[in-house]
Structures are given as C-alpha cells and as structure tokens.
Amino acid sequence: MEELYLALPDFMNETIDRYIESIGKPVPVRKIELKQGTISFIGDTHGALDVTAFAMAKENASDLTCFVGDLVDRGKRQLFNLLYILEIALISNKVIIVRGNHESTLTNDVYGFIDELRNFGILEEVYPHILRLYGKLPYALHVSTGIIAVHGGIPRSGIDLTEWDALPMDDLEPSNPMAFEIMWNDPREFVDGFLPGTRGEGTFFFGPDVYDRFAERNKIKLFVRAHEVKKAGYENYFNNRLVSIFSSRYHKGKAAILRVNVEFPEKNQIEMIPELLPGEDWLPWPHP
C-alpha cells in the first residue's frame, strides 16, 4: 500500500498544497473564538503514526485538535504521519498544526526526515512543497478564553502577544530570534527571568516570573507547549498553569494527550495513549 502511494509523489504534493491553500492567509498567531467546547492537544509525535491515528479516533468528540509541532524527524513513519495529519485536517476541518522546531531546515537534515524522503526516492519532488508548508504554519494557537499553545515557550522579546502578530512568515529556519525562541525555549521552575538554555546557541529557559508577566499581560489562563521528552508523557509547571505535553514513541517515554474544556482551562485532563504490545506496530482502535 505504501509503495503504491509512493509511486505518486504528485498525490502527496497535492495533499500538501491543498492544506496550504486551506490555511488561507498565513498568520504567526492563529486566533480562535471558541466560548464552549473541548480542545485536544497532541505534543511531539515525531513520526508516531500509531499515536496520531489513535489520538484522532479517541479525541473524535473534541471541537478542535491541535498538534503542537514536531510531526517529523526521528520516528518510524515521518512522512506518513505528516500526510495523515494534513488529510485529516482537510477532511475534518477541526485540526490545527502549530509549527515545531523540527518543521525546519535546521533539523530535518540531522534528525532523519531528509533521509526518509531520500530513501523513498522522492526528496527532490516532495521536500520543496513541505518547506513551503513549514513557512505557512503558525507559531501559536490563541484561543479567546485564555489558552495559548506554542511548541517551545515564551521568547525574551515579545512579552505582549500583539508583537507576535508582526513575525515574518516563510522563515524556514526560522532566522527571526523571537520566532526561534517561541519554538525552542523551555520552562523551568527554578529560573529567574531568562537563562541561556542547554540546547545550544539562542535557546533559553524562562522562569515563573516571566510566565506571570506574560499571562497577566495577555490574559492567559493555560499555556500549552511540547518540545521536551517527558517520561510520564506530560508535566505541569507554574502551579499547573503551563502543561508540557509529549506524544512520541521514539524517546521510550509515555505518550499523552491533553484535553481542555475551553470554559475552564485550569481543569484540564490528561489522556494516556496505551503502550504498544511487544512486536506490534499499531494500537487496537479505541472504543468510545
């Protein structure tokens, strides 16, 4: 089946292009007016198509599903994870993809996605379309009731969300430092202000004081982010006002989904994705 599809890179490009078209005018912060209902957040999947498929079935009742970046690199089925999410976003019209640091030219060469495309023999044909997609993905999802989702965290400059609206799109690395930090920064309980991170040049940790300033200024009640491996699949920070969610198989930790009632963002729920049985590639379909 996979081989049949692979014979037709044009079909894949069509999926990618249709998704780009469906985004409309690309914006750095995707704003959603939603007064009631449920949003499901899925963290880094990194090619864990079994997690993505299970999560989409399990969270079928949600009004919106947000993938908080890092769909490709590292895992087993990176391209198909991306294409599946794009297709289901087009079909359901209730999926939002926020850009992660692996939706970038900086990482794909090192962490496996380029290799996967090259092994399929479709790198030159398909990757340009994927790069075009990266440049159109929003850096953040902002829900009117005070929920924000980004891949990494709060940047040093840009404590006011209105500043984010001016971020340039089609920035493939991105080279804009604010955009870069939104995708790379990490929260830490015992840091004051910002501290240079341990992931490398240009990355920072932000502490609870930064969170407080940001949350107060932008009326944020819940901050959702991904980006870091969590053995339990998730971790709460800053008195449960920030949730770090992780949904991949590659790092051997547990995969989790965050479900949020938009009226009461502080009362969010964690849904664990079952472990794969030894030797199995897929999870049994969830029963409602």
Next chain:
Amino acid sequence: MSWFCTKCGSENDEGEMTCVVCGSGKIGVVETPESVKVIDQQPSNPPEAKIEEVVPEAPKVQSSPPTHGVLETGTEESSYLEIQFVQSPLDEIIGKKVKLNLSIFPSVSVGRSPENVLQIPDPSVSRMHGKFLLEGKDFYFEDVGSANGSYIFDGSKFNEAKEKTKVEEKTLIKLGEGTIVKITSLKSL
C-alpha cells in the same frame, strides 16, 4: 541487540550511542578508557570505581569519606554551601537542593563519578569535574580540568571559569553542557 542505560535504566536500540532518555553514553563504547580523557581518571584508582559505573543506580548524591568533605546532616553550626539543580538531563533532580558542609574539610569535589561528594548524573560532566572551596570567609568554585568546562553566569551569558572563581548567593554555574546549579545559600563561620 538493545541495551539498557546504566544511569536511568531506559532500554535503547542497538544503533543508539547515547541513551535517548537521559543522554548518558553507552557503556563500553562511549566510556571505554581510550575515549575518556586521561585527566578524568584517577591514576591510582582501584578497579571498584569502574564497576560502580556499570551498576544501574538512581541519581543520588553520594556520601563519601570525611576526608573529601561531607554532606550536611547534623544541626550543628558549620560553614556550608547550599546548591540547587536548576537544570539537569534527569528531570527528577531539577529543583533538588544539596547542602554541602565545608567545616570539616574545606574542599568538596563535584563530578560524574560516584567517588565525588557531589555526584552529577550528566554525560557531559567529567568524572572529576570541579570543586567548591572555602578559603577564609569566601567560597570558590574551581574547574579541575574537565573536558567540557565550567561556566559562571554574568547576568546575560555563561562565561567559562578557567580559574578559581568566587561564588556568592545566587551565583549560577553551568557544568559541562547539560547541568546548571544555583547557589541558594551559604555561610562561613
């Protein structure tokens, strides 16, 4: 054949050279004596130290003979330095505070190897990485020739501490590439 990390116990695929969970090196490949800097090794080390490295163990602060300085346990008045882990490759120890007593012996060793008073579970930290010193009323940190260096935060960036550097309350020290500790309190008698 998959292998188990000796630091955190996670199972890793054969192709991985470092643990995908905590980043520790694969024993026998990354940590063969040839690939370890000589400066890290204790010339007169008994072989037991090697064996300890291979036994999986939870990250913890190792107590040590008093000649190496000791961890604070009693309530007696003493000179001490309290540090907190602000960042570590192991989530479990982030936020943990450790009080180091420098009254009995005014030098406390820091490094990845279990024979240190303060053991740091981070593959980028050298076996013998550095030491805290009490000299007169002042506390210092000194790198003892680590492979990846020690860095002191100046308010905007981490600068490599090539010489013995005075530390105070709120000083932030980066050890190697993945561990940051903060001095949370100190007192010299």
